[in-house]
């Protein structure tokens with residue numbers, strides 16, 4: 001500090017400082033190095049204001065406007081760029097805050113905090129101007145170094161951002177893939193594995209959706225149950241039974257439209273819920289077609305059989321009515337169809353729902 005103070009005393013007036021003879025030539029060191037050369041440091045020390053710093057002292061905060069550059073004479077300063085950017089620790093002859101000095105009222109890009117007790121040189125615009133007047137060659141060299149440092153920092157930041165961008169892109173791709181898998185898994189959970197029709201969960205989801213949209217009325221409901229199915233299993237094996245169930249599913253799929261829902265409720269029991277603006281007549285037309293198709297397939301002599309007879313209970317979901325009401329009606333009708341020997345369609349009205 002003594003050496004610096006002596007030089008500082010020499011530039012106490014506006015007159016250019018008489019520079020030591022050994023510093024007469026422009027410094028030749030690498031502009032990319034972070035610290036000032038000994039000769040540069042001596043020149044800055046000749047014009048700067050010395051000040052001391054205490055460990056933990058915040059010299060300026062990120063975003064603060066500033067016009068002062070600092071050179072470290074002794075001690076250490078930590079620069080914190082915030083977010084997840086890597087900070088820097090600077091030591092003797094290193095400088096910081098130069099953009100504030102060069103641009104003026106520049107928002108600081110980092111918080112500068114003293115890591116240890118030490119001494120700083122403060123360079124403000126007036127002092128720097130004196131150096132410009134007296135030693136433009138030194139200033140030009142310093143500026144090259146300062147610009148090189150800014151450019152290096154920018155390039156580092158750009159590389160880092162590119163890398164981060166690639167990482168983010170990868171994370172996004174994984175997320176998309178996981179989301180697709182989840183969507184597929186969710187869709188599979190709503191389907192019956194054997195027939196590909198919706199299962200009970202799928203039917204419930206579909207009904208909830210319709211209830212949310214207030215679109216539960218005017219729907220035809222068929223409950224379809226296989227007749228003598230256990231016997232097919234017993235006589236021809238489960239694989240043959242499975243093929244019969246798949247055959248029933250195919251018939252239901254072939255009559256259901258885009259907004260209808262064909263569903264395997266479990267075992268050998270199925271349901272078809274469909275738009276039936278034509279009321280009872282239309283619902284029964286669907287039911288008769290299904291029963292008739294099954295009969296037709298059953299009549300083709302095959303071993304093992306590809307189809308069995310079907311019992312069908314039919315009803316209409318009353319406008320504004322609940323699914324459970326409509327289901328109760330169709331179930332009553334199905335029970336009657338079974339009781340009457342199966343292989344038939346039975347209808348149940350809401351008005352005479354008691355049996």
Ligand SMILES: Nc1nc2c(ncn2[C@@H]2O[C@H](COP(=O)(O)OP(=O)(O)OP(=O)(O)O)[C@@H](O)[C@H]2O)c(=O)[nH]1
Nearest residue numbers: 225226227228229230231233238239241242267268
């Ligand atoms: N092959 C096969 N059989 C199944 C499956 N799920 C349930 N079953 C069988 O389906 C049969 C259903 O028996 P029941 O309800 O008595 O059927 P049913 O013989 O048609 O009797 P009714 O309805 O009175 O005519 C049982 O033997 C179950 O083991 C399946 O996924 N595949």
